[in-house]
Amino acid sequence: xxxxxxxxxxxxGAALGWLRRLGTPKIIIILVxxxxxxxxxxxxxxxxxxxxxxxxxGFTLGxxxxxxxxxxxxxxxxxxxxxxxxxxxxxxxxxxxxxxLNVRTDVPFKGLFFAASIIPLIIPGILYTIAxxxxxxxxxxxLNKVIEPIFGPGFLDVxxxxxxxxxxxxxxxxxxxxxxxAAFRSMDPSLEESALMSGASRWQVFRRxxxxxxxxxxxxxxxxxxxxSLESFEVPALLGLQNGIYVFTSRIYFVxxxxxxxxxxxxxxxxxxxxxxxxxxAISNLVGRSGKTYQTVTGKGFRPRPMELxxxxxxxxxxxxxxxxxxxxxxxxxxxxxxxxxxxxxPSTEAFASMSLDNYRELFHISDATxxxxxxxxxxxxxxxLVMVLMxxxxxxxxxxxxxGRQLVDHFSFVPLVxxxxxLGLALSFVYLRSPVPIYGTIFILLIAYCTxxxxxxxxxxxTSMHQISAELEESAQVSGASWWQTFxxxxxPLLSPGLLAGWIYILVVSFRELSSSILLYSPGNEVLSILIxxxxxxxxxxxxxxxxxxxxxxxxxxxxxxxxLGAKVGLRQD
Amino acid sequence: MNTAPPLSxxxxxxxxxxxxxxxxxxxxxxxxxxxxxxxxQATTAGGPTAAxxxxxEVNGMTxxxxxxxxxxxxxxxxxxxxxxxxxxxxxxxxxxxxxxxxNVTVNLYRAGSETVLQRVVQEQKAHYQGNDVVETNATxxxxxxxxxxxxxxxxxxxxxxxxxxRQEGWTATRFNLFAPSWNTKLVTPDQAPKTxxxxxxxxxxxxxxxxxxxxxWYLTLYGYWKKQGKTDDEINKLFSDMATGAKVVKxxxxxxxxxxxxxxxxxxxxxxxxxxxxxxxxxxxDYLPYVEPVIARPNGIGLMKxxxxxxxxxxxxxxxxxxGQAVLVKEGLTPAIVEGDDxxxxxxxxxxxxxxxxxxxxxxNKRYDQVISNGEQVEGN
Numbered sequence: 001x002x003x004x005x006x007x008x009x010x011x012x013g014a015a016l017g018w019l020r021r022l023g024t025p026k027i028i029i030i031l032v033x034x035x036x037x038x039x040x041x042x043x044x045x046x047x048x049x050x051x052x053x054x055x056x057x058g059f060t061l062g063x064x065x066x067x068x069x070x071x072x073x074x075x076x077x078x079x080x081x082x083x084x085x086x087x088x089x090x091x092x093x094x095x096x097x098x099x100x101l102n103v104r105t106d107v108p109f110k111g112l113f114f115a116a117s118i119i120p121l122i123i124p125g126i127l128y129t130i131a132x133x134x135x136x137x138x139x140x141x142x143l144n145k146v147i148e149p150i151f152g153p154g155f156l157d158v159x160x161x162x163x164x165x166x167x168x169x170x171x172x173x174x175x176x177x178x179x180x181x182a183a184f185r186s187m188d189p190s191l192e193e194s195a196l197m198s199g200a201s202r203w204q205v206f207r208r209x210x211x212x213x214x215x216x217x218x219x220x221x222x223x224x225x226x227x228x229s230l231e232s233f234e235v236p237a238l239l240g241l242q243n244g245i246y247v248f249t250s251r252i253y254f255v256x257x258x259x260x261x262x263x264x265x266x267x268x269x270x271x272x273x274x275x276x277x278x279x280x281x282a283i284s285n286l287v288g289r290s291g292k293t294y295q296t297v298t299g300k301g302f303r304p305r306p307m308e309l310x311x312x313x314x315x316x317x318x319x320x321x322x323x324x325x326x327x328x329x330x331x332x333x334x335x336x337x338x339x340x341x342x343x344x345x346x347p348s349t350e351a352f353a354s355m356s357l358d359n360y361r362e363l364f365h366i367s368d369a370t371x372x373x374x375x376x377x378x379x380x381x382x383x384x385x386l387v388m389v390l391m392x393x394x395x396x397x398x399x400x401x402x403x404x405g406r407q408l409v410d411h412f413s414f415v416p417l418v419x420x421x422x423x424l425g426l427a428l429s430f431v432y433l434r435s436p437v438p439i440y441g442t443i444f445i446l447l448i449a450y451c452t453x454x455x456x457x458x459x460x461x462x463x464t465s466m467h468q469i470s471a472e473l474e475e476s477a478q479v480s481g482a483s484w485w486q487t488f489x490x491x492x493x494p495l496l497s498p499g500l501l502a503g504w505i506y507i508l509v510v511s512f513r514e515l516s517s518s519i520l521l522y523s524p525g526n527e528v529l530s531i532l533i534x535x536x537x538x539x540x541x542x543x544x545x546x547x548x549x550x551x552x553x554x555x556x557x558x559x560x561x562x563x564x565x566l567g568a569k570v571g572l573r574q575d
Numbered sequence: 576m577n578t579a580p581p582l583s584x585x586x587x588x589x590x591x592x593x594x595x596x597x598x599x600x601x602x603x604x605x606x607x608x609x610x611x612x613x614x615x616q617a618t619t620a621g622g623p624t625a626a627x628x629x630x631x632e633v634n635g636m637t638x639x640x641x642x643x644x645x646x647x648x649x650x651x652x653x654x655x656x657x658x659x660x661x662x663x664x665x666x667x668x669x670x671x672x673x674x675x676x677x678n679v680t681v682n683l684y685r686a687g688s689e690t691v692l693q694r695v696v697q698e699q700k701a702h703y704q705g706n707d708v709v710e711t712n713a714t715x716x717x718x719x720x721x722x723x724x725x726x727x728x729x730x731x732x733x734x735x736x737x738x739x740x741r742q743e744g745w746t747a748t749r750f751n752l753f754a755p756s757w758n759t760k761l762v763t764p765d766q767a768p769k770t771x772x773x774x775x776x777x778x779x780x781x782x783x784x785x786x787x788x789x790x791x792w793y794l795t796l797y798g799y800w801k802k803q804g805k806t807d808d809e810i811n812k813l814f815s816d817m818a819t820g821a822k823v824v825k826x827x828x829x830x831x832x833x834x835x836x837x838x839x840x841x842x843x844x845x846x847x848x849x850x851x852x853x854x855x856x857x858x859x860x861d862y863l864p865y866v867e868p869v870i871a872r873p874n875g876i877g878l879m880k881x882x883x884x885x886x887x888x889x890x891x892x893x894x895x896x897x898x899g900q901a902v903l904v905k906e907g908l909t910p911a912i913v914e915g916d917d918x919x920x921x922x923x924x925x926x927x928x929x930x931x932x933x934x935x936x937x938x939x940n941k942r943y944d945q946v947i948s949n950g951e952q953v954e955g956n
Contacts, residue, residue, distance in 0.1 A: 130829070133838065140837050237825040241787060244823065244948055261693070343858040344836045354857075366663075426693065433701035440703065519690050524656075524682040535663040535685065542832045 026484040030401070033393040034409055040452045041412035044419045047427035052267025063264025068272075079240070080230055080248040083164050087232075088225035090169030092218065094323075095176025100210070101316060103184040106306045108317040119328050121174035121509050122556045123335070124533055125234035127549045130542075131331035132158050132167045133238065134338075140346065142334070159242045168235045170327045172228060175457070176221045178502035179464060183217035185498040186468045189307070216467040220460040223280040227417050230273060248273075252420055266420060273418040278411060332553065339546035359547035366536075368527045373555075375443060376512050376529040383450035384507035387458035388500045390451075392493065395462035400471060410459065417456035421516025424449060429521060441523045449517045454507040461506070465499025466492075505563055509556055626885035627726050630878060633889055634729040641730065641893065648886030650678045655887040657681055658695060659710040660688040661874075665906045672902050673894055679887050688712040692719060699724045699881065707882035708891055710748065713873045714791065717933040720744030725877040728889070732896035735912045739926035745877035747911040748895050749903050752924070753792045753870040756831075756850040756862035761840040768866055771796060774843055775813045780820030782840040784833070787825040790936070790943035791927045792844045795870050798928050814946050817843060823947050835860055844870075848907050868923040873911070 052063050101107040120128060135143045138154030147155055157163060191213065195205045211218070236247045252269050309316055338344050340355040363369060391413070397403060398410045416424065428449055432440040439445050469492065477487040493500075515530040522531060529552065536545040623631070633644060649655075659666055663685055670681045684706070686694065692715040698705040699722065709719065719725055725744030733746045740747025755768045761782075768774055774783060793814070800810045822839050824830045831849040834842045835858040842850075847869075850862045876895060882888045900910040909919070932939065 130832070133833070134836065137838055139839075237787070238829065241823040241825060246948060260696075342856045343853055344832060345858075346837070422693075426697065429694070429697045430701070433697060433703050441705075519686045520694055522684075524684055537826075537828055538687070539662045539664045539828075541664070542828065 024484075029393055029485070030397055030403075033390055034397060036390060037394055037409055037413050037455065040448070040455055041415040043431055044424045044427040044452065045415050047430060048263070048267045048270060048419055048423055051263035051423075052271060053264075055264065060264070063262070063266075063268040066262060067265040067268035076246045076248065079161060079245055082161055083168070083236070083240075083247055084226045084229035086161070086165035087168040087172060087229040088222055090165055091173040091176050091225050092221055094169065095173040095221065096180045096218070098173070098320075098323075099177050099180035099184055100206075101320070103181055104187075104189070104210075104307050105309050105316070106313065107309060107320065108313065109320055118174050118177075118505070118509065118560050119332065119553055119557065120171050121506070122512070122553045123171075123331065123549055124513050124530075124552070125171065125232075126238070126537065127335060127546065128171055128331055129167055129234050129238045131334040131338075132163075134334050134344070135330055136163065142346070143330075145346075159239050161240075161245060164235050164239045164245070167239065168229050168232055171235070172225055173327075175224060175228075175506060178506050179217050179221050179461060179499075180214065182461065182465055182499035182502040183214040183468065186465060186495070187213055192307070217464045219283065220464045223277070223283075224417070224457065224460055226280070227273060227277050230276075231418070231420070261422070261426075263423065263426075266423060270418050270420060270423070274415065277414055277418055282407075332550075335546045335549050335553075338543055339550050341543055343543065359541075359544045360551075362541075362544050363547055363551065366532060369532065371525065372527045372529050372532050375446075375526055379443065379446055379450055379528060380508045380511040382447055383454060383511055384504045386447075387451050387454050387507055388462070388504045391455065391458035391462040391503070392496055392500055393488075394459055395466040395496075396488065396492065398459075398463055399466040400474070410463070413459035414456045416452045421453070421514070422520065424452060425517035425520035428452075428517070443526045445521050446518060446526065446528065449521055450507075450511050450514060453514060453517065454511065457506055457510075458503045461499050461503030462496065465496045469495050501563065505560055508559065508563075512552060512556060624726075624880050626878070626882040626888070627880055629885045630726050630728060630889060634727065637731050642890075645886050645890040645893065646677060649884070649890040652679070652884040652887045654680045654682060655708065655884050655891055656684075656706045657708050657710065657891070658684045658686075658691050658706040660686060660691050660712060660715075661710060665903070665908065668906055669895070669899060669902055672898070673891060676894070676898070677890065679890070681891075688715045691715060695719060695724065695879075696722060702881075704879075704881050704883045707879055707884045707888035708876060709879065710876045710895070711874065713742075713747075713875060713927060713929045714932055714936065716745040716875050716877055717742065717929055719877060721933070724880055726880045726882075728878050728892060730893065730896075732893060732912065736896070737911070737926075739871075739929075740873045740875060740911050742875070742929065745875040746892070746896065747873035747875040748899070749874050749911055750871040750909040750924075750926075751874060752847040752909055753789070753844045753872065754847050754850075754862045755841060755843055755866045756834060756845050756847070756860055757841045758834055758837055758839075759859045759861050761837060767861070768841060771866055772813060773866075774841070775816035777816070777819075779817075779841055781822070783817060783820070784822045784824050784830055784839040784842045785818065785947050786827060786830055786842075786844055787823055787947070789844045790939045791872060791932050792870055793943040793946065794931060794939040795925060795927050798931065799868060799870075799925055818946050821947065831860070848909075851907055865922050868925045869919075870927065871909070871924050872927045873929070875911075 053059055053061070055062070102110055123131075133141075135141055136156040136158040138144060138157045138159070141154075141156060141158070144154055144156050158167065187210075192205050192209050195209050196202070200208070230248055233249045236245070236249060239245075240247060248269060252266050337347070339359050340357070341351060342354055342356075342358070345351050394409055394413055397406050419427075428445060429440065432445055432448075439448070473491055473495070474487050477491045478484070482490070512528075513530050513533075514528075515534055518528055518530055519534065522528060529548075533545060533548055536542075536548060629648075633641060636644060657670075661669065666683060666685055670683060673679070674681060684691075684694070688711045691709065691711045695706065695709055696719070709716070709725075716725070720743055727744070728746060733741060736747050740750075755771070755774060757767050766778075768776075797810055797814075800813070801807075805813075821843075824833065824842075827845050827849055830842050830845050831853055833839065834845070834850075835853050845862075847862050847865075850860050853860050854862075876892050878885070878888050878892060896912060900912050900914075903910050913919075
């Protein structure tokens, strides 16, 4: 393609030039990406909004009355916020600390804990939660048995809001970890080093230099965590209900359970979340927008160098070992232990004597197990790649371009986060059952569902990384004659790669667990792993389920390690 | 490639591009009208469908004549699209047995009963012929029949099903039995509950588990007690006493698992087959002797008016009510048609009040929700 020629007559030239400019790869790509993001978000949003505000008789607010009219709504909102904010804070602290230690210091056991810190993400929520019941229930908890001589019986109680915060916070911490790892990777350590040279203590450096520089990532993490915890179902259902602790999602569950599902009430609750999320996105952009403050990847060459912990090294190493024992090894051991039994029982000589590999053997007899594994892999790899590619461009539009209305792209990409999975499934089946293109009943409808569901995460990962990259790098590439596409591909993509890779891994891993929309949309031959898990669960085969969980953890851990080994070859390198 | 166009002058087209892009999207989303507000209705506006004509013809036939008519037609159709909420371990066995007997390939979609209902309704509204037969819980079948998508099925096998399982549009194939179960390490046979009223005993405070969604169990037991001459106040007090200190669990599987593990001593309303499975594996749980009356929730089968493979659909239905019954028994389920020795003949069984559930289901859901959430008394009606 060429630049507009000035030789043609004025009016015709203007029209032609306009067309040509419109036809540049940049415009086409931006158009397509914005269109796709808008389309993916608006289909379910439209369905939700229509269902919320309109019934057979026209406009109505009845859904809000039913959703928020419950006399317990006050306590419910209180519980929800306590739970969500608590889990968000916990996951933020844990995830950030781990990421910092991992990327920026010479802490020991790095190789071990990098892969291991992803494990809570891989374990299906229901298994992770039940594993914690077996560990910290006041009645049967194994940890309680261990500490009973010191603290007395039933010291730990997982069936409280604090217990819920603990389990959810730990389960979510890998999202923060991945986000913050990307942020720390792209940070110029010379800023911290100068502060240290000027006599600041390590804590001061962390508080005054490190944290402010990664603020966009922190804000993104808090935002995603709060919304995620508000929506989380397994933890409140299994831990909260037992003692009558009701949260937001318990309501969504109740209103969707009736037939026909009360979409209006579910929508009213989702709209509440949406308002919260939009405010959050606005704040995060306001924070991220304040110019060059966070741009740590600039024209100046730098290599992130690990900080020496000195005498703190063994202490931190010990803390990490303890952390992993508590949050990863503990639940995983419970799963492994359960997967070898015929039925769950507290450890005893009897229990150990009855152990066998029968549950693993049974896995091979599950029909469609290989089909499901293949489909899950195809869908996971496909949706992770598609989403991250789209969101890389999307993030450029939001952060870097000056296009009016660019914030809409950001808002749209966030919409699916607040849409309950079942509603998304209903919306997609509604649209594609009527679409002339035969997508319904194929694996593509699942791909569309996954891309929609994980778009918000992809966008947060991409935007966060984009905030850290200085515009001067692009400008110099363009001044040197590179096209927009060349600049994007050869300058921006490599610099964004830590963030994009983190998002990719996150989506790959969680897509293996997606159930709420898959179950409505799959068709014979397109089963996925999460559906097998659900079936084993429904069959009451908890021990087989545990075996399946162990196999999933191993499979995904291998994939994640490979991804990181490959990822280490591109992007910023460490010494 | 190309040279970089000047930086200025790029804004306007880009702006228009995005604006028109979103307009297009809005337009796309806008067509098609209201997705949710339209009242559901039967897809067959006109006369009977081809499938219905076949059903009507075969409904009058009996015995071998009926099979002889259906088998060649079904094998010519070659396939059967089945949607069910049967658990996969049972479904696999059932389908294999059917496929062994007839040259018909079964395409299986399996999900929870609520999802099966959603799926069928969505497809029917869009005139999409997804399934030929649906096999799921009574409540969902009742809703499907209300939607007008189920066809009339009749025959000698249907007439052998108990009254409660012979509903308009569907026929019961099996029953799920609700009965209290207990952990035998924590509860001796003497202490085990003997009547439903026993569950209200304060000795179970903090040791009894109730399930989040068992409002059908609740309404049936409520109706039973009412018939026994208890007043609303007495009944409400019983449930409220049960709920006091009760540990609420979501899902019968989890409930069974935690019962085996000893997280609580007694589960109020688990399915007997879940407990039986655990017991067979050696878990310290039991539900026998039954607390009576056992409350039975029918699961049934319905033929779709829009079936693509009507003969296969009908053959499968006949088969499930005949040969299939033995397969279900072997899988530990309670069949709809009992032939020969009935292991439950001395047990009082009452079916879920499906009529009441469908009419006032939401009301009962709310009341049960209130009962289990705060153990407070609910306004009687």
